[in-house]
Amino acid sequence: MPAEKSRPDKHDAITRAASEMFLAEGFDRTSLDQIAQRAGVSKQTIYSHFADKEALFKAICAELTEKLTIPLRQQPKQKADLRSILIRFGEDALAMMLHPASLDLHRLIVSASARFPELGRAAYEAGASRMIEELGTLIAERSRSGDGVAKPVDEERARILAEQFLGMIRGLHQARGLLGIDPAPAAALKAYVADCADLLLRGA
Numbered sequence: 001m002p003a004e005k006s007r008p009d010k011h012d013a014i015t016r017a018a019s020e021m022f023l024a025e026g027f028d029r030t031s032l033d034q035i036a037q038r039a040g041v042s043k044q045t046i047y048s049h050f051a052d053k054e055a056l057f058k059a060i061c062a063e064l065t066e067k068l069t070i071p072l073r074q075q076p077k078q079k080a081d082l083r084s085i086l087i088r089f090g091e092d093a094l095a096m097m098l099h100p101a102s103l104d105l106h107r108l109i110v111s112a113s114a115r116f117p118e119l120g121r122a123a124y125e126a127g128a129s130r131m132i133e134e135l136g137t138l139i140a141e142r143s144r145s146g147d148g149v150a151k152p153v154d155e156e157r158a159r160i161l162a163e164q165f166l167g168m169i170r171g172l173h174q175a176r177g178l179l180g181i182d183p184a185p186a187a188a189l190k191a192y193v194a195d196c197a198d199l200l201l202r203g204a
Helices: 008-023 032-039 042-050 054-080 082-098 101-113 117-124 126-145 154-170 175-177 185-202
Strands: none
Touching: 008 032, 008 042, 008 054, 008 101, 008 185, 032 042, 054 101, 054 117, 082 126, 082 154, 082 175, 082 185, 101 126, 101 175, 117 126, 117 154, 154 175, 154 185, 175 185
16 A cells, blocks of 8 residues: 555546546546546555545645645745735636636536535635635735735735635636636736736735
C-alpha cells in the first residue's frame, strides 16, 4: 500500500477517470469498479488512495480548488500589490468557473447534493469556503501594511470582503455558462474583474 500511495501517476489516473465517470454517469450511478476499469487500475489500488467513493469525490473538488488558490499562496513572495493580486486571482477564478469541465462539475455537485447533502457541504468547504478563507487572510495581512486599503481590517471583515469579491467575480457569468450561453468577450471579462477589484478596495 505505501508503494501505491507514492505513485502520483496512479493517483492522477484515478481522479481523472473518476471525474469523467462522475460527469458522464452522475455520482450515484458511478461505481468504483467502473472507475478502476477506466483508470486501468485495480479496485484495491483505488482504496489505497481513497477511503471510499465519497472521499474520491471530495478529493476531486479539493484538487480543483488547490490549483486555483496556488497564486494566493505564491503572491506574497512576488511583491505584487493587493490590487494586482486580486485581479490575477479574479481572472483565474472566473476562467476556472467558466471552463466547461468546471461547469460540468458544478452541475454534478448540485445534482448529487440533493441525495447526498454531505457531498455538497464537502464541495463547498473544499471550494468556495477555502478560497474565501485564503483570500480573506491575504486581505487582512495586506491591509495592515496599507496595501491598497485605507485602514487595517480585522479577520471577520476581511472574510466578508473576500466573500463579496468572489460573489462579484461569479456574478451572472457562471449562471450564463451553466445555461449554455456564450461568455462575454475576453477583454470585457478582464475589465469586469478589474472593476470588481476596485470596488472591493474602495469599500474596504
